Amino acid sequence: MRTYGTTPAVDSLLAESRRLVLAGDTNTALTALGRAQDLAPRNPEVLYQRGVLLSRTTFLRFGDVPRNFVAWRLLDRAAEIDPTNARYLLEIGRIRLLTPLLRAEAERVFRKALRVAEGNQDNPLIAEITWELGQIKERRYLTAKDRYMVTIAGLIFEPELAMYRRGYTREFLESNSRPIANIGATDRTEAEDLYRRGLAAVPTYEPSAIGLLGLLYDQRRYEEMRRVVQPFLDAGSGGANLRLAAGLAAYRLNDATAADSLFESGLRRFPEAERVEMTNLGRILRRRDSVSYDALSAADRRLTDSSYWEAADPLIETPENEARLEFLARIAAAQLRFTSGDLRQTGWRTDRGLILARYGEPPVIATFASDNAADAAETAGRITTVWYYPRKDRQFVFSGPPAMNYAIFAGPMRGLAEESREDAPFLLDNVIALRAIDSVSVQLSRFRGATDSTSQLVVAHAVDPRRLYGNVDLAEGSLFTSLYIGRPLNMRQVRRDTISVSLPASSMLSRTFVQGVPAGPLRVRVESTDANVSSAVARAHVELDIARARRDILELSDVMIAERVTSTDEPRAGWQSAGIVPRGDLTMTQREPFSVYWETYGLRPTPDQRFKAEVSFKVTLVEIDRANKQGAIRYLLDVADLVGLTREGNEELTVRFTREVPAGTTDRLPMVNTIGLGTSPAGLYRLDVIVTDLVSGQSARSARFFRVARS
Known part of the structure; x- marks a missing residue:
């Protein structure tokens, strides 16, 4: 065995350079290798180590060309001295890759290195060299694909x-x-073959596995991706990017449970700082929100992350958060392909x-x-x-x-x-x-509860079974509906209902949940699913704030739009006792009258113990439906004058009337009226209710948006 001038002094300098590299001091390491070269100018290991260190500390920029040239000369000399060592040729090829005009030469050198490695049956080197060749072919494919x-x-x-x-x-x-x-298909096929050759030589060579996974992903060969990663998973190995790619394959195969586990496993393998940056919400927020987000402490940012993804979760009924899984799949795809x-x-x-x-x-x-x-x-x-x-x-x-x-x-x-x-x-x-998610129509109405710090929340919702069930060949469906209510990060199921649906359905399905809630920020979620029909999935998610009652001012509840009430009796005991049915679907057809219910709080009684108030309704056309055949019409027409609405201007209707009733034992005054808009154009409307206390002079307002559809 030839020693090429190896001496204890040279060996010591080689060992010292390796220690310095591990410590991050590459400049001093290069100095030590220079001294070793002076002592043994024909020692290929010294030439190799110095050449590799020079090439690994350069970039693709003009100023590094001389440095790369020196590295190449050192490695070329090592390969001349010891032509049976394929590693020297491998590094020469890598240097050639740093110069775009020499990539063809790099491929030639790599193929020469591969022949030497195969002659030596050096499987680790075969894996490295075939990966480099696969990268060349894959880059050509990526340049040509989608052309x-x-x-x-x-x-x-x-x-x-x-x-x-x-x-x-x-x-x-x-x-x-x-x-x-099919442009680029030949290069893609050659790249795939080279990556597979690398894995055949070393089944655990991760760069070849990741290269192959990228090509398979482009061709939507997700089952094959799973087979590539399975040996790594069985052995408990595989780095962060490989596990993200494994999660991506599972996600594309609709295996949400496996995808969730693999994504989390991959994220844990990144350094903490990179993991935090990778999953940072700032990139998917508006700039102003991103600035506020970045200013949060680490603990508050974690809470914000959890709150954001809770709100984004399409269905709490499922164990996985589909929105976050999609986000992580996008991160995994970017890692794999870019x-x-x-x-x-x-x-x-x-x-x-x-x-x-x-x-x-x-x-x-x-x-x-x-x-x-x-x-x-x-x-x-x-x-x-x-x-x-x-x-x-x-x-x-x-x-x-x-x-x-x-x-x-x-x-x-x-x-x-x-x-x-x-x-x-x-x-x-x-x-x-x-x-299809977010298709539950919902109307939330807040009324005062038993105490000033609680409210009665009425959740009226409606789903369209015609859309959910489509052309499903069933005589009956079973739609499970859940109501979730709670603070951010603390939503809980509080109501549930199962509706038997006769199919084919011909109309909307409506239900109302009533729940006592405390004051403060609140999230409300309605989910409807049929476990036997994949398309029967719908939800609504609303965030609102429940205010504490104030006794020093006049206040109104939310305006509740309800089915038309035929009785004219005052609903003094509340909406439920009056037989009022709130609408979950806030879209009315033309000529369809509807009732409006609200509660007034804080009216001051007259000396003879009566409440006297002026009530104003204002209906405003916010946005006309341009698909309407009467699209050029901008007027509210043919008002069904059930409460004396009169037109004021082109896009607004108003009515004013005085209400006087006995004061009773509380300051709560429920009110109900019925209106209709006749043949007014289809579009988005806003209904404002303004109540003025004729005793105290105070006024309060509440509003509700609704739509009118063509008959």
């Missing part, structure tokens, strides 16, 4: 026009370009990772080849990548060098991302399973 060809000569996709011209992206993709089928060790790039920190976290994976991705025309400065020598979300006509454009898996916002797109953040900081509309 569109412009069909008009001389035309280019312009990021600025995408930002400022409405419909530009949709029109360009539909009319001025077309996708190229992370680059060569570029020191972490996937979720990239511009694409940011947009992915906020809006999910785009339904349409289009890449355009670089254009070297003089007027194409923005895209010259760069790949343009367009992410398009058709549902909201939302697009983001990125650009980056070919074969690098690196892209940043193109042109003014960073500004557009900030504008979109204010409009929609976090959307789940890309998740088909979640689109």
